[in-house]
Structure formats: C-alpha cells, structure tokens
Amino acid sequence: MSEEKKVVIKRLKSAxxxxxxxxxxxRELDQAAKAGKPKIAWCTSVGPAEILxxxxxxxxxxxxxSAMLGTSRMATELIPVANAIxxxxxxxxxxxxxxxxxxxxxxxxxxxxxxxxxPKPDVLVYNTNQCRDVQDWFTWYSEKFNVPVVGIHxxxxxxxxxxxxxxxxxxxxxxLVAPLEDVADRKLDMDEFKQIVALSRECSDLWDQxxxxxxxxxxxxxxxxxxxxxxxxxxxxGTQKAIDAYKILLGELEERVGSHDGALEDEQFRIxxxxxxxxxxxxxxxxxxxxxxxxxxxxxxxxxWIFSALDPNDPFTSMARAYTxxxxxxxxxxxxxxxxxxxxxxxxxxxxxHNAKTCPNNTNCLYGMPQRLExxxxxxxxxxxxxxxxxxxxxxxxxxxxxxxxxxxxxxxK
Amino acid sequence: xxxxxxxxxxxxxxRKFIGRAVAKSGTDFAATAQRLLEKALDMAGARKSxxxxxxxxGYGRKNVGFITSDAKTEISxxxxxxxxxxxxAISIIDIGGQDNKVIKLDAxxxxxxxxxxxxxxxxxxxxxxxxxxxxxxxxxxxxxxxxQSENMVKLGSFCTVFSATEVLENIRMxxxxxxxxxxxFYSVIxxxxxxxxxxxxxxxxxxxxxxxxxxxxxxxxIIGHDILVPDYPQFTGAIGAALYAMQNRSRQGS
Ligand code: SF4
Numbered sequence: 001m002s003e004e005k006k007v008v009i010k011r012l013k014s015a016x017x018x019x020x021x022x023x024x025x026x027r028e029l030d031q032a033a034k035a036g037k038p039k040i041a042w043c044t045s046v047g048p049a050e051i052l053x054x055x056x057x058x059x060x061x062x063x064x065x066s067a068m069l070g071t072s073r074m075a076t077e078l079i080p081v082a083n084a085i086x087x088x089x090x091x092x093x094x095x096x097x098x099x100x101x102x103x104x105x106x107x108x109x110x111x112x113x114x115x116x117x118x119p120k121p122d123v124l125v126y127n128t129n130q131c132r133d134v135q136d137w138f139t140w141y142s143e144k145f146n147v148p149v150v151g152i153h154x155x156x157x158x159x160x161x162x163x164x165x166x167x168x169x170x171x172x173x174x175x176l177v178a179p180l181e182d183v184a185d186r187k188l189d190m191d192e193f194k195q196i197v198a199l200s201r202e203c204s205d206l207w208d209q210x211x212x213x214x215x216x217x218x219x220x221x222x223x224x225x226x227x228x229x230x231x232x233x234x235x236x237x238g239t240q241k242a243i244d245a246y247k248i249l250l251g252e253l254e255e256r257v258g259s260h261d262g263a264l265e266d267e268q269f270r271i272x273x274x275x276x277x278x279x280x281x282x283x284x285x286x287x288x289x290x291x292x293x294x295x296x297x298x299x300x301x302x303x304x305w306i307f308s309a310l311d312p313n314d315p316f317t318s319m320a321r322a323y324t325x326x327x328x329x330x331x332x333x334x335x336x337x338x339x340x341x342x343x344x345x346x347x348x349x350x351x352x353x354h355n356a357k358t359c360p361n362n363t364n365c366l367y368g369m370p371q372r373l374e375x376x377x378x379x380x381x382x383x384x385x386x387x388x389x390x391x392x393x394x395x396x397x398x399x400x401x402x403x404x405x406x407x408x409x410x411x412x413x414k
Numbered sequence: 415x416x417x418x419x420x421x422x423x424x425x426x427x428x429r430k431f432i433g434r435a436v437a438k439s440g441t442d443f444a445a446t447a448q449r450l451l452e453k454a455l456d457m458a459g460a461r462k463s464x465x466x467x468x469x470x471x472g473y474g475r476k477n478v479g480f481i482t483s484d485a486k487t488e489i490s491x492x493x494x495x496x497x498x499x500x501x502x503a504i505s506i507i508d509i510g511g512q513d514n515k516v517i518k519l520d521a522x523x524x525x526x527x528x529x530x531x532x533x534x535x536x537x538x539x540x541x542x543x544x545x546x547x548x549x550x551x552x553x554x555x556x557x558x559x560x561x562q563s564e565n566m567v568k569l570g571s572f573c574t575v576f577s578a579t580e581v582l583e584n585i586r587m588x589x590x591x592x593x594x595x596x597x598x599f600y601s602v603i604x605x606x607x608x609x610x611x612x613x614x615x616x617x618x619x620x621x622x623x624x625x626x627x628x629x630x631x632x633x634x635x636i637i638g639h640d641i642l643v644p645d646y647p648q649f650t651g652a653i654g655a656a657l658y659a660m661q662n663r664s665r666q667g668s
Contacts, residue, residue, distance in 0.1 A: 374527075380526075380527070383529075397473065398513070398530060401473075401487050401488070401489070401530070402530060404487045405487040405488075405489035405490060405528060408486065408487060408489070408490045409489075409490075409525045409528070412490075412524055412525065413524065
C-alpha cells in the first residue's frame, strides 16, 4: 500500500458533455440576470423545480453553488464570515459558506465561468423536506434582495408515505402557484406543466439507470465521478438538454460494462458510501481509494435525485409523492432497508459512513444504524468524521489511517 | 513510527522479542527510525545485515526507509501484536500520544471492528501532556501522584481546554494535586471507555499505559474485572509490524 503506486482512474469521456452542460447552464442564468429576463427563481435542490420551469423561470440552485465553494476549497475561508454574523459553525456549511461568499462578494463562478456574481433572484422557493436550514438560508437572501420567499413545509422521518402526507403536500404545491404566477407575470399552463413533469421523470429514470450500471463487476463508475456527473440531474431536471446529456453518459457506461472496462485498473473491493462527499477532498479521496484498489461504487447521496414517482398525468400529487419518498425525508427503518438493498444490489464488501458534522440530515450513523446494519448483513462498516464544506472539521491523516485500516480489515476477510 | 514516539521492535526467527528502542519521533522521521534501529540492533547483539525483513506502521509509516514489505496501519499492527500475546477474542484499548483506538478481534484473531478517537485530544496522551504543563508537574510523576489520591476530583468536560479551566478552578478551591491528577486519569479512561462496547477480555496497550500503569488499575475497577497487559505495552504495534513482515516473507517464500 505504498503511496508511490501510480493510481489509474479511467475518466469517462461523457464527463465533458456534463461539464459543458454546467457551463451553458450558468451562462444562460448570467445572461438572464443581466437582461432581466427570463425571470430567475432560486430553488432548493429537491424543491419544486417542475412548477418553476413550467412558469418560465430559469432556476438557480444555491446548494450547487455551495458545493462549488467546497470543491474550489473557498468555503473554509468564507464560513467564518457567516459565523461572525450569527450563523453558527455547527449549522449547515453550505449555508454558511454561501452566505459568507455573498458577504465577501466572491464566487467560484468567477474563475470557473467568468461570471461575476450569482444571478439575482426574482423569487426564492424552498422545500424543508431536506432540512430546516434551507428556510433560514433562503429567508436571509429574501431580505437581501427584497424579493419574496415561499416554501413547502413538509414532513420528516416519514415511514410509509400516506394519502394524508400527499394531500397536505400537494395542496401546498398548488398554493404555491398563485404567488409564483404573480412573480412570473403569467399563468401556469397545465399542459406545459405536465410536459415538464414528464421531462423531469425521464431525466430521473436515465440518471437512475446510469447509477445502476455500477452494479457491474468491475464497476464502470465511481462515487466520486457520480458527484460531478449528477450536476444536470440536479439543476437540469425538467429540460430536454439534461435528458440528452444522460443518454450520452448511459451509452458510454453501457459500452464500458459490455467490455468489462472498470473505472479502476484493479477493483478488489467494492464500497458503499453513505452521507455527503467531502467536496474539498473529492480528488484526494478518489485517488486514496483507487490507490487501495477499492472502488466506492454507490452512494445514498447521488441517488437522491431520483424521482421515480413523477407522473405527468397527476403532476401535483405525483410531485408530492416524489419529493416525500426521498431517502432524506424518511424514517430510519426505511433508510436501513434502503441501504440494505443497495449493499446487496451493488455487491458491496463494506460501507463507509461519512459523519458530516454540519449536516446531520445527510448523516445516517448517529442513531445506531451502522451497528444494526452490520449485525444484520455481516458487511463491515467504518465511520469517518468530516464535513461537506468545512475543512476545519477534518483530519486528513485520521481519514487516511481509518480508510487504510478498513481496507486491510476487508483484505483479511477475503 | 507514532505521531509522538517511534519504537523499533526486533524479533528473532522464533518470534522472540530480542531488541527494542524508543524515542520521540521528532521532525526527521527517517533519521529517528534509523537511529533507533541501530540502538535495537545493539541491544540484540545483531547487525543490520541480519535483518531478514521489516515493515513500518503508524503515522510516519511511509517515511521509513529500510522496510521490505508494504507499510501497515497501526490498527492492524496493534491487533496482530496483541493477538500474539493473547490469542483469543479480545478488545484492545490502545492509548497513544495522539490518538486512541478500540480494536475488536474474534477468537481467530480477525478484526471485527475498530474505532479511533474523534478529532480532539480528549482521552489521549496529548491531554495528559497538556495538563502536566499546566500543573507544572513532570509527566513521569503523574502516575505516582494519582496513586496517592484519597479524594479524586471529578472533571466533567470532553474538551481539553474546558478541562484545563476546571483544573484551575479546583486549584483555586484548594484541592490537592494528587486528587486532581487522579481526576485527569479518570477522565482519560472515561473518554476511552465511551468509544465502544467491550468484549469480555480487554487488553490495554500504548505508551501512555506503559508509563502510567495506574490507568489500567483504574480502568479495571470501572469495568469490574481484570485487564490484560502485554509485557511491553508500548511496543505491541511495532511487534505486530514485525510479525506482518515475517508473514509476508514466508508467503513470498523468500
Ligand atoms: S440537507 Fe444538509 S447540506 Fe443540504 S442544505 Fe440542509 S443542512 Fe445543508
């Protein structure tokens, strides 16, 4: 396990297509912001994007921007700026990094796409299905920009999704329409809306199929690829362009599976990742695992943008279902069953839980789940302490030793 | 090659522990390792050319020049070293200068689980070092002082800095130094025992344990039964590394 070993990770050609998608996406937003049209809505990553698109908004997702603050390693410098104005270092470091960046007038978009600043919103729309932090975050911007903020207040820890849940959430979706129509200055066209829901569903299905390709041995895909490849599924759902991009990706993955071409040269261990990535260490972690011949092939996180319930024939209710059925919204019973199925489907040798200090919502190792699942499946687990964006909460050396020791443990079992 | 101390262990072909050396790791890891190797060879009455195989472990495992097989993490090496002395299902508690580990092995010596301490110094040697500075007591006197305690001071905090404040408060209140030191020991033990459930047989290792054997007595009292300690608790990781090197060599048949 020497560090000198040359690490080979075979990149996907279609990663370029996905990259170009993101460039075009941000450029279009920038132009709209400058021209004042089309109108721009800011939306949470699992917020009601379909309604917004059907009303003609371009959609900007602050979380994606925060992830860029993470990957560009700007976040750790900016989080303290938000801490100083009262947002604790213990809360979501997407929020603190993003607000910090705004206060400082900096953005990773400047370097990445030559875009001066984030596109000014005409309205902000959240869904608390993922956490409460998004409401606080969006409310702060609503005051800054003096634009309306609206939201869905959803359930958390949901076991079975019942009609009562769906009734309440779909009504809330319907009630969003009027205030959003006011901002958009147009009416919601139901046919157009259904069309968008259909596109969003197609995008979700394609992304689902792409991720499922990692079940092949060796896997053509790594979790670390997935974290960037998922960009269009997050920001582009409801558009034909995202669908086109995923068709290309799926084609390449199928080709790789057909020729048993794995992402790693020598895939000895198959690992499931639960929790968020450490954005500022995506490359480092990718190389670290590859150097140990361990492929992190699947994750809860990348699968969070699969909305299989979306149904154009019943847009409001199916949206209510899709956005409530999500992993992050569910009870631990459900989550355990979900991960158990994934470990089985992807034939994993081990599971790593990332305990992201500032996002308990995406962290699933705090209530005894690793112990229960390990007992149940016999699949060894490891918890690593870290964070999505705040690198002050990370010890690279500890992570490395833990991961290496974990792979040694798996090796001894073989 | 630990974050705080480097240890060299020499084993002969029959796996007998024949030479050892330990010193602060310092800033030049490679040089420290080299120097200690020579010292251990002296002790064993051997020469460098007698070394059939070697491996490295610990924080600086990638900085050691003379190894013949891939470095192993300290988790694996501690496990291997302890199982060598106690071949049964064991929970290992290792208290090192910078971190703690709880490692669980089944009866066959296979690791079932391990945990390292989280980010802070609570429960590590670094905590005791910091406190010895604050109290102006040499590190090596702490064990003796703790044993004299008649009325231990209880310290409540997780955090090293908060604990230091608590210690100052107790000094101000006129509490006796031995009682405070025992309180510090107790805090170290508690932090470590909180990390995981332990199986029946518990083994304690690490430099902190080697120099402060009273910690073992205190831990035994808390868990309610005896704790196993190998002959050279500070060297189990290094011994485990040597055992791995030997295994590797026989596998390769060289
Ligand atoms: S889910 Fe976590 S990372 Fe995402 S916005 Fe909420 S707190 Fe932040």
